[in-house]
Amino acid sequence: MSGLSTGILRGAALETRTRWHLWAVLVLIFVSVWNALGNLTPGVGFWPNAVHAVVLSGVLSSCGMAGLAALTGGREQQRGLSYLAGMSSVPAWWLPGAQLLAMVAWASLAYGFVAVAVVVRVLFEAPAGDIGISGWLAGWCAVVAWTVLGYSVGRLWPSRFTAPLAAVVPFAVYVVHYDLVGHTGYLLFPFLDEIVTPYALPQDGLYAGQAVWLAGVAVAGAGVCLARLLSRRATIGVAAVSLGLAITGVAVLSPLHGRFHQPALSAAESARLSTVCTTSHDLAICVHPAFESALPEVRNTFTDTAARLAHTPARVTRLVQQERNSTPAPGTAPLYLDDLRPGRVEEAREELISSLTDFKACNLTQDNPRTAALTELVQQWLAHGRADASAVAGLPEPTTELRTAQQTINGWSSGQGGTWLGDHWDAFRTCTLSGEDFR
Structure with missing residues (x-):
C-alpha cells in the first residue's frame, strides 16, 4: 500500500511539472493577487477585511482552475490514449487520482500565493482585528471544490468545449446566486461581494459552515469522478463522507438566514470599538485600532474646526469614529471613516460640517x-x-x-x-x- 501511495504521489509530482500548467497558474496567480489587493480597504490594516479580500479573489482562481482541471481531466480521451491505462498493472483509479491530486496542489499553490501577498501587504498597515482561520479555509475549500468539479466534468465529458464552460460556471454561480439573498443558498459559496469593516463583520460560523459544506462538495466531485473505478464499498464510503460534510455545513449556515453581516451596531456599541485616543487642546479624538495611523492627520484636520465651533450650540469636545447612520452622544461628533485613501480625512471633515445645517x-x-x-x-x-x-x-x-x-x-x-x-x-x-x- 505504501508503494502505491508513493507511486500516486510521484504521478502527481510529474503532472505538476507540466510546463503549460505552470504558465497557466502563474497568470492566474498574477490576476488573483491584483484582484485581492484591489479588494483591500485603502490604507487600513484590518485582518477580517484582508481575509475577505483573499476569499473574494477566489472567484477568479476558481474559474481558472476549473477550466484547467477540466482540460486535464479530458486530455487522455481527447488524444485517444485511454487504452494505455489498461496496459498498466496499477489500479484503474491511479491516473485520475494522480491528476486530481496535482490539480488540487496547483489550486492550493495559487490560493496560497494570493494569501501570502495580501498578508505581506497588510502587515505594513499595523493590522488590527482577528486574523481567524475559518475564512482562509473557506476560500481554499471553494477553490479546491471548483477545481475538483472541473476535473470531474472534464473526465466525464471530454470535449473541446468542456474547459471553457467549466471556467465560466463558477463566475455564473457568483453572479446568479445574488438572487438568493435572505436564503441559505446565498451563503453556500464564500465569493460574496460584501463590505467588511470594523462595524460590519461576517456572522459567526459563516466561514466555518462554508468550509465544511464545500469540503463535502469536493469529496462528492472526487467520488463522481472515480465512481466507476472504485469498489462499491469505497464508493459508499465516499458518498457517506461527502453527504455528512454537506449536511453539517448547511446546518451551520441555516440559522444565519441568508445574511452575511452580523446585526448592525448601535451608536454606543460602535463608539466602544474606538479605543485608540488622543487629545488636542480641548478635543478628544478616538478611532478604531485599524485606523490608528490616521490619528495625526485627524488631529491636524479637525482641531481648528472644533475650536471655531466652541461658542456655538454644536460645540465638540469629543470626536469618535463610529458606524454611519448612528446617532452620536451629546457633545460627541461622529467621525465617519470608511477608508484612508488620500483626502479621505478631509472628506470626513466636510461631511461633519455639512451635517451642521438642517x-x-x-x-x-x-x-x-x-x-x-x-x-x-x-x-x-x-x-x-x-x-x-x-x-x-x-x-x-x-x-x-x-x-x-x-x-x-x-x-x-x-x-x-x-x-x-x-x-x-x-x-x-x-x-x-x-x-x-x-x-
Whole structure:
C-alpha cells in the first residue's frame, strides 16, 4: 500500500511539472493577487477585511482552475490514449487520482500565493482585528471544490468545449446566486461581494459552515469522478463522507438566514470599538485600532474646526469614529471613516460640517443661490479658516455681496468668528443668512 501511495504521489509530482500548467497558474496567480489587493480597504490594516479580500479573489482562481482541471481531466480521451491505462498493472483509479491530486496542489499553490501577498501587504498597515482561520479555509475549500468539479466534468465529458464552460460556471454561480439573498443558498459559496469593516463583520460560523459544506462538495466531485473505478464499498464510503460534510455545513449556515453581516451596531456599541485616543487642546479624538495611523492627520484636520465651533450650540469636545447612520452622544461628533485613501480625512471633515445645517430647511432655500452661497462661505471658514467666493459652486462670478461677506470672514480671528457664528447659528443652520449679517 505504501508503494502505491508513493507511486500516486510521484504521478502527481510529474503532472505538476507540466510546463503549460505552470504558465497557466502563474497568470492566474498574477490576476488573483491584483484582484485581492484591489479588494483591500485603502490604507487600513484590518485582518477580517484582508481575509475577505483573499476569499473574494477566489472567484477568479476558481474559474481558472476549473477550466484547467477540466482540460486535464479530458486530455487522455481527447488524444485517444485511454487504452494505455489498461496496459498498466496499477489500479484503474491511479491516473485520475494522480491528476486530481496535482490539480488540487496547483489550486492550493495559487490560493496560497494570493494569501501570502495580501498578508505581506497588510502587515505594513499595523493590522488590527482577528486574523481567524475559518475564512482562509473557506476560500481554499471553494477553490479546491471548483477545481475538483472541473476535473470531474472534464473526465466525464471530454470535449473541446468542456474547459471553457467549466471556467465560466463558477463566475455564473457568483453572479446568479445574488438572487438568493435572505436564503441559505446565498451563503453556500464564500465569493460574496460584501463590505467588511470594523462595524460590519461576517456572522459567526459563516466561514466555518462554508468550509465544511464545500469540503463535502469536493469529496462528492472526487467520488463522481472515480465512481466507476472504485469498489462499491469505497464508493459508499465516499458518498457517506461527502453527504455528512454537506449536511453539517448547511446546518451551520441555516440559522444565519441568508445574511452575511452580523446585526448592525448601535451608536454606543460602535463608539466602544474606538479605543485608540488622543487629545488636542480641548478635543478628544478616538478611532478604531485599524485606523490608528490616521490619528495625526485627524488631529491636524479637525482641531481648528472644533475650536471655531466652541461658542456655538454644536460645540465638540469629543470626536469618535463610529458606524454611519448612528446617532452620536451629546457633545460627541461622529467621525465617519470608511477608508484612508488620500483626502479621505478631509472628506470626513466636510461631511461633519455639512451635517451642521438642517437638511430639510436648506432644501427649502436651495432655489436661492445667494443664501446657499453665503452658507457655503461660512462652511469654508469652518474647514480652512478662510473663505473664497470664487470657489462657491454654481456661481460663475462672485457678487458684490459675496465679496463683502468674504472680506468680513477673512478678517475674523478664531474667537471673533466663533462668536459671530454663535450669534447667527439659527440662520446658518437653516441656510437663511443674508448680506446684512456680514456688515
